[in-house]
Amino acid sequence: MAKVRKSRAASLIVRYLILGAWAVVCLAPTLWFLSIGLRPRVEIITPQPIYWPTWSLDAWWKLWEQWPMAKYLRNSVAAIFGSVLIDLLLAIPAAYSLSRYEYRGRDDIGFYILSTRMMAPAIVAIPIFFLFKNLQLLDTIWALMIVFAAINLSIVTWIIRSYMLDIPKELEDAAKTDGASDLRILWEIIVPAILPGIITAAVIAMIFAINEFLFTLLIASTPDAYTLSVALANFTAGTDGVIYNSIALVAFIAFTPVFLVVIAIQRHLSRGLTMGAVKG
Amino acid sequence: MARISLTGIQKKWGEFWGVRDVNIDIADEEFVVFLGPSGCGKTTTMRMIAGLEEPTEGEVHMDGELMNDVDARDRDVAMVFQGYALYPNMTIYENIRFPLRMRGVPKSEQNRQVRSAAALVELTDFLDRKPAALSGGQRQRAALARAIVRKPQAFLMDEPLSNLDAKLRQAMRVQIKHIQRELKITTVYVTHDQIEAMTLADRIVIMDGGLIQQIGTPDEIYNDPSSTFVAGFIGSPPMNLVEGVLAGGTFEAPGFRVDALPVAHSGKVKLGFRPEDCTIGGDAPQVSGTVYGIEPTGDITYVSLRAGEKLVEIKTDRDYRADLGNRESVTLDTRRLCLFDAATGTRLR
Numbered sequence: 001m002a003k004v005r006k007s008r009a010a011s012l013i014v015r016y017l018i019l020g021a022w023a024v025v026c027l028a029p030t031l032w033f034l035s036i037g038l039r040p041r042v043e044i045i046t047p048q049p050i051y052w053p054t055w056s057l058d059a060w061w062k063l064w065e066q067w068p069m070a071k072y073l074r075n076s077v078a079a080i081f082g083s084v085l086i087d088l089l090l091a092i093p094a095a096y097s098l099s100r101y102e103y104r105g106r107d108d109i110g111f112y113i114l115s116t117r118m119m120a121p122a123i124v125a126i127p128i129f130f131l132f133k134n135l136q137l138l139d140t141i142w143a144l145m146i147v148f149a150a151i152n153l154s155i156v157t158w159i160i161r162s163y164m165l166d167i168p169k170e171l172e173d174a175a176k177t178d179g180a181s182d183l184r185i186l187w188e189i190i191v192p193a194i195l196p197g198i199i200t201a202a203v204i205a206m207i208f209a210i211n212e213f214l215f216t217l218l219i220a221s222t223p224d225a226y227t228l229s230v231a232l233a234n235f236t237a238g239t240d241g242v243i244y245n246s247i248a249l250v251a252f253i254a255f256t257p258v259f260l261v262v263i264a265i266q267r268h269l270s271r272g273l274t275m276g277a278v279k280g
Numbered sequence: 281m282a283r284i285s286l287t288g289i290q291k292k293w294g295e296f297w298g299v300r301d302v303n304i305d306i307a308d309e310e311f312v313v314f315l316g317p318s319g320c321g322k323t324t325t326m327r328m329i330a331g332l333e334e335p336t337e338g339e340v341h342m343d344g345e346l347m348n349d350v351d352a353r354d355r356d357v358a359m360v361f362q363g364y365a366l367y368p369n370m371t372i373y374e375n376i377r378f379p380l381r382m383r384g385v386p387k388s389e390q391n392r393q394v395r396s397a398a399a400l401v402e403l404t405d406f407l408d409r410k411p412a413a414l415s416g417g418q419r420q421r422a423a424l425a426r427a428i429v430r431k432p433q434a435f436l437m438d439e440p441l442s443n444l445d446a447k448l449r450q451a452m453r454v455q456i457k458h459i460q461r462e463l464k465i466t467t468v469y470v471t472h473d474q475i476e477a478m479t480l481a482d483r484i485v486i487m488d489g490g491l492i493q494q495i496g497t498p499d500e501i502y503n504d505p506s507s508t509f510v511a512g513f514i515g516s517p518p519m520n521l522v523e524g525v526l527a528g529g530t531f532e533a534p535g536f537r538v539d540a541l542p543v544a545h546s547g548k549v550k551l552g553f554r555p556e557d558c559t560i561g562g563d564a565p566q567v568s569g570t571v572y573g574i575e576p577t578g579d580i581t582y583v584s585l586r587a588g589e590k591l592v593e594i595k596t597d598r599d600y601r602a603d604l605g606n607r608e609s610v611t612l613d614t615r616r617l618c619l620f621d622a623a624t625g626t627r628l629r
Binding site: 168170171173174175176177178179180181184188189192193195 | 327330331332351352353354355357358359361362363365366367368369378379382383426436
């Protein structure tokens with residue numbers, strides 16, 4: 001009995017050691033970034049290793065005083081959340097149609113939607129620039145929202161569709177005979193049933209949107225529409241050279257909200273990512 | 281409540297026939313059971329009554345009104361599904377209330393009706409739970425409550441008890457029959473379980489390969505099967521079917537000789553007899569063979585007898601015991617014998 005208990009304790013220790021090591025691997029870059037952001041610029045670019053760093057919030061204060069960080073942050077949040085909202089409003093009905101209705105070319109349409117994701121963004125960069133120029137939407141948050149939404153719509157539709165396929169058809173049949181219309185079935189039965197999938201798709205769209213750079217750079221030409229990812233570029237192109245500690249801090253600011261959202265919805269996310277994998 | 285009439289109903293997917301030429305009139309308040317093996321078309325036929333499937337050909341009428349173009353949600357039928365199909369995000373109360381809400385029933389009335397339906401299936405104490413927190417039997421009762429809450433024109437039940445264990449199934453059978461009689465609602469019930477069909481139905485519709493094989497009361501189906509398929513499908517153990525030759529009213533096969541059969545037919549036939557229509561021994565036995573196996577079940581004993589090349593099942597007294605290989609002779613109740621054409625399997629009368 002004591003032997004079994006000992007081996008169990010040993011296996012637990014090994015497990016924690018492996019998980020601990022993995023946690024260090026995952027967290028090290030983030031903490032390293034944070035440490036770069038909280039040290040004076042001179043100290044960062046010194047070639048000799050520094051074992052006892054000097055901590056300072058100078059870069060942090062400079063960031064907010066010299067750059068319109070609040071505006072960049074606001075732009076990012078508005079563009080990202082707006083785009084995710086547009087994606088969900090369009091993708092949920094589209095996925096419902098692709099997963100539930102029988103019509104000619106349904107699978108082809110599904111594949112076409114997904115294939116837009118496979119296209120190199122540079123191919124459509126110029127046409128999109130002229131499109132927004134003609135629509136007089138250049139340098140606006142609205143344009144960013146539309147572009148982010150368009151980029152992510154295919155993946156969001158595809159993810160939600162895969163969750164919808166896992167919902168037993170009996171549920172819909174029951175709702176139909178209970179007197180529900182298609183729209184009510186969608187919003188009252190299907191959407192709550194695949195909520196983990198919708199959250200997963202929204203978080204993935206959010207991560208893609210926060211990392212989007214090319215189209216933002218193309219559309220945003222002034223700080224009015226700059227997002228955090230484009231703002232980062234500002235710190236490499238000025239007369240001051242590459243400002244590493246500012247870059248690190250902005251990257252940290254961009255990373256933190258997504259990290260917190262993922263932590264908050266972890267339960268849904270893990271369920272969502274595995275829910276579509278195996279048919280019940 | 282409603283009369284349901286299916287006329288020339290066909291369902292085809294590509295080259296595959298799901299249902300072929302189904303014609304049946306279901307009377308008001310009648311309990312009809314569609315019985316058959318998997319893939320025989322019974323569920324498809326029910327789904328066409330519900331409006332969940334469109335017939336390729338034929339007409340569905342309810343109370344004389346053509347229903348083919350009426351949407352499922354407007355047909356006023358309530359369906360109970362094999363997998364219960366309870367809405368997982370809603371409590372049992374909300375599940376039962378859902379059809380009332382969809383039909384715009386006033387809120388105060390909704391509450392009264394939900395509680396009354398829940399009381400009928402003894403679920404009052406579980407109304408605030410989610411389906412996942414209920415046992416299989418409770419979920420089934422919740423699905424039943426959702427169906428009965430709005431007093432529909434017809435109940436459609438698609439193998440509603442197949443996920444339950446035998447004991448619970450028996451209890452639910454009684455409950456379903458009681459509720460149907462109490463509410464007097466026309467009911468169509470699909471199952472592949474012959475016990476369910478025999479105990480619940482006013483009439484049974486036996487289907488195979490998309491075709492109706494026989495329609496009749498449970499007694500008619502059991503005692504007077506129209507084909508070898510029906511004879512072999514109903515009964516546990518099923519009817520014994522022995523192939524032999526009929527000439528001048530005498531049936532002969534290895535181990536069998538049955539005289540004075542009232543059939544003018546001659547040639548190859550199949551003789552059918554139920555295990556309980558045999559008596560071991562007797563003055564003028566028609567079957568002789570050796571005991572192949574004995575299965576005492578407590579209340580009766582099943583004997584397998586090898587007669588010629590054929591194994592026949594006999595239901596006999598619970599005290600019967602014999603050594604394997606013993607010779608036995610059997611007397612058949614000739615009033616209950618059935619003869620079928622050996623080639624087509626149809627009944628010879």
